[in-house]
Amino acid sequence: MPVLHGVNASPFVRKVRVALAEKGIDYELNPVMPMGVSDEYKQKSPLGKIPCWEDGDYLLPDSSCIIAYLDKTHPNPSLYPSDAASFGRAVWYEEYADTKLVEVCTPVFFERVVKARILKQPVDEERIASVRENEQPPVFDYVEGQLADREYLAGGRFSIADIATASPFVNLMHGGATLDASRWPKLAAYVERIHSRPSFKALIEEEKAAFSGQ
């Protein structure tokens, strides 16, 4: 059976797990923690990052590469729009989410879950306040504006753009922060809608159960 290396609190590992669930692909999750990976793991994933996909002697790191590959091996349902313009927008939204949404959503998770519950270190509340007041608003404004009245971000149906965009908001939620629905009503409704898909919902439940034991 193919193996996905990584832990599910990672927004990038979650992206791949959601794609696998949407496509109904069986796999094993090998829990590789992102900090201090072994030299053996670096042979598989040269940047030393999670996730990495391993199927027999086929190795592929990076969530974006893995999902693009899986869309070729298991094309139904495709997670990419078929027309060129929507395809381009979808992979742009994926890039924006992987870079910018992850940057502004994960510090709250890092402080309140990783530091407080796992590393047993003090939480930097000033850092959390600064991220929430200064860093998140322009990023959330952008996604709110891009959504306009769309149900999905690109191509009129669920795609990689929605997987990547909704994933970091799971980390925000684990960090106990809510998205202000009075300020970002479209984004809040969209995130709730995407998180309620069976693929996301099952993972969110699994992650919540794992963190409640910490």
Ligand SMILES: N[C@@H](CCC(=O)N[C@@H](CS)C(=O)NCC(=O)O)C(=O)O
């Ligand atoms: N572009 C990569 C990013 C993966 C990534 O940054 N993963 C983090 C965990 S959330 C990691 O492994 N960090 C360890 C490191 O940077 O050394 C992807 O999409 O898979």
